[in-house]
Amino acid sequence: MVAALIQAAGRRTEPPADAYRQVLDAAMTALREKSRRRRERSWLIGAAAAGIAAVSVMLLLQRGEVSLQPRMATVVRTIGAVELRSGERWKPLVESGGAIPAGTSLRTLAGGGAALSLGDGTSLRLAATTEVQFDGPRHILLRDGMLYLDNRASLGTGFRIGTPLGTVHDIGTQFEVRVADGMLRLRVREGHVEIDRAGERLTGGAGEQLEIDVLGGVTRSMIGTTDPAWRWAETMAPAPDIDGRPATELLAWVARETGRRLRYQSPDVEQRAATVILHGNIRHLAPLAALDAMLATTDLEYVLEGDTMEIRARTE
């Protein structure tokens, strides 16, 4: 019976030789990359065990008192559980304000989030269950999850976001990158963003969403600058220090964070906003909530119309 069945079925299908070659090449590349990363990790462990002096330096590094690496970022705000790793082990990030040296990884757990300052006024935000590594100046590796980057720098000083499915380059813009379920998703809120993927270059403009799957398929769609999908990044926005500052600064911040164009009802209203000096702080308030709280004490009000936020003189 065994013989009869096998003979009736015939020889099994052989894969084409070119498919064998292509898949083998890709798999060997992936294997060598993984081996390289494992060697680097092993080297770090060995270095850490080299002597008491090295251990002492590591302890100081963990406390943030000494850093042998240039500072890549500063943690501005955290929500829920956030952990960092500068060697082999993950450790809870207990407070904001810590410097992140090059080579450090940061991850948010379920329900968590983090906001970091990357210098030049650039803000990086991590959604829940996200892991990034700060590889070097203006180079971040997104291993998993979702990040939002608001880069206010001038043209030509953008960031590179490495992902398993391609590298994202920004040029002074606001955008979101998500890596999950074998898919890279890019949402551009302002400016332009490029993606390099296996030698192919894709560009996404403001209001565009690109989804790239593991097989290289690209799906484009539109997403408004005020779409509720941006809400998580707004919630994580680090609030500026507005105490003693004119209302125009707060209004500009809220407009940018909510993806809206700022418009004044009249030159007089704009002049009035410039002379209103705010007092207090808006820490941990989302942009619109901060605006509600601060304008309540002034004779100004705002109206949202599509993607525009208009500032008017209070009428009541």
Added chain:
Amino acid sequence: MADLVHVDRAVARRILGGDEAAFREMFDRFFPRLYRFALARLDGDADTARDIVQQTFCNAIQRLDGYRGEAALYTWFCQICRNVLADHFRKRGRGVARVVLLEDQPDARAILEALAAPVSDEPESRVWRLQVRRLVEATLDALPGNYGDVLEWKYLDGQSVAEIAQRLGLGPKAAESQLQRAREAFRVAIADLASASDELMGTLGRSPG
């Protein structure tokens, strides 16, 4: 099976340690089987099957640290391949279950009917024979070690036990023993697939193999 799992875990550790020869040996064993696994679920789309298997290997390498040896390594690869296929179908708005294979459904009574039916040129008969062919392919691919190859060498190439022993680098008695275990594994695998069919079980029980 416990020994096989243990061996696979050792293989995974060697690969993780950078042993490219161990990886090539594993790749050569798994690639044709995974390719057929994907091809059968993609309506014969060879290009997509190649891409799916490529992604399967890349994903598996990334996650190899997480392989604990609870299942055979090939079974673990098949599960990753299923996930890559599911992603592929979902992104194209196609249901995963559009291609229903005999080895994917518990009731294999149809196998018996196909085997018992006289050879015919009717389209329906050809479809069933293709299904049977696919079932035998899948069963051979699912057998542990090189049992599938041994059975093909014996029953398709007509090689003697001595010739098989030479290919395996074994003595004649060890080769005969391996051939016997391969036959038994194939018989058990087919019987498991066709567990709903008393007739087939009976046939297998009566057959000398």
